[in-house]
Amino acid sequence: MILKNIKKIYGDKVIFDNFDIEFEQGKITAMLGRSGCGKTTLLNVICGSVEYTGEVERPDKISYIFQSQRLVPNLTVYKNLEYVLSYIRDKNEKNKRIDEVLKMVEMYEDRDKYPSELSGGMAQRASLARAFVYDAPLMLMDEPFKGLDVSLKKRIIDVFKRLYERDKRTVVFVTHDIDEALFLADRIIVLEEGGKVVYDKTLSVDRADRKAGDFAEFKNEIYGIL
Template sequence: MEGLEKTYKVVDLKKSYGELKVLDGINIEFKSGKVTAILGPSGSGKTTMFNILMDNIEDFSGEIIGFKDCSISSIFQEHRLIQWKSVYENIEFVLKDKIQKENLKGIIDKYLNLVGLKDYIDYYPKSLSGGMKQRVNIARAFAYPSEVLLMDEPFKSLDIRTKNDIYNLFRELMINSKRAVILITHDIDEAVALGDTIVIFSDKPTKIKAVIENKKGHESNVKNQIENIM
């Protein structure tokens, strides 16, 4: 649960599809309270690793440490909201088996307020913009009592202004969070904006080209460093 300090790892992770080698010996440590951005070109195996961590792929070699016995929440590129449920009901749906009934409303209200949607609790997804739908996703993911948050290209379809607003919101939510966050992205700006550690993947067969610690206040230098590597 949130509040526990844990470390999560992939050790010598390998995955092939027939003769096609996708992941070739990946070693990464993910830390509680930190965002690890996995950055690489399309088709570099990022989503394959995401699906292994989500337990959607079982046929691989290597070790996955810490993920099997932890709770995981996720945010995808698609909003994946239930169309016939309101904003409030979408969050309630994933929390109802995890949170005591008398505490549900307070928790949902708290996170909708944090993402700026307290006045939209009765709205349905069809009435929301793309950015608002992702705010609901973020509220739902942070309200859920998880130890790990996995995000697969979550802001890919948003315009630049909306992305920047979401980045600021996400950073605020992470201030007091103990979750280990894993962000899959092909966007250098996104990796620099959100990642505490940036892991750069090569093309297939995928290896790690570099691991960069993203020191706040040095974002432009970090971006230049990444561009030189990629």
């Protein structure tokens, strides 16, 4: 996925000017940076939900895991997943796909619950399930694990990894958590205000082999920039 010559202004503030970036297919890219540097804006430019000038080569379908789960409150967990699958005409195929993903996120037993009946972690898993049930080659995530306690975050990251390994989609995610980025991403980018990429590193160690304490050098470099 390629972005060329992107310009985005909010009022008097220039978020991006003549900004170019390319994301490799099938890889996970983590974007870090100080608040207000344009990370979420970049995700919104990629999915086309904000006005901008420039070129974006984007796929026809994009999954998005938002900061707030954005589950439709009047639909059950099952129906929330079905809501995004209207392009699948075959009901059996639709049901099969939803059941499979719900089982992977361990929410099959909770499929008839409404969002108001879900805990924060369950709602986040439902949001993940919706993103993965939707057949999109590109997935955007905006601080998807924010606000979760340590053990719940680990569980949900493990769920994400299981789902990702199944499809190997192109993933671009925004986070403030360096450890999260080092644990999940193939590539780490740090953005600065004005839309400049001030750090861009590809991690060579396989995700499955990564351990806490790895990449101390990268961590120090990133902390130095932030």
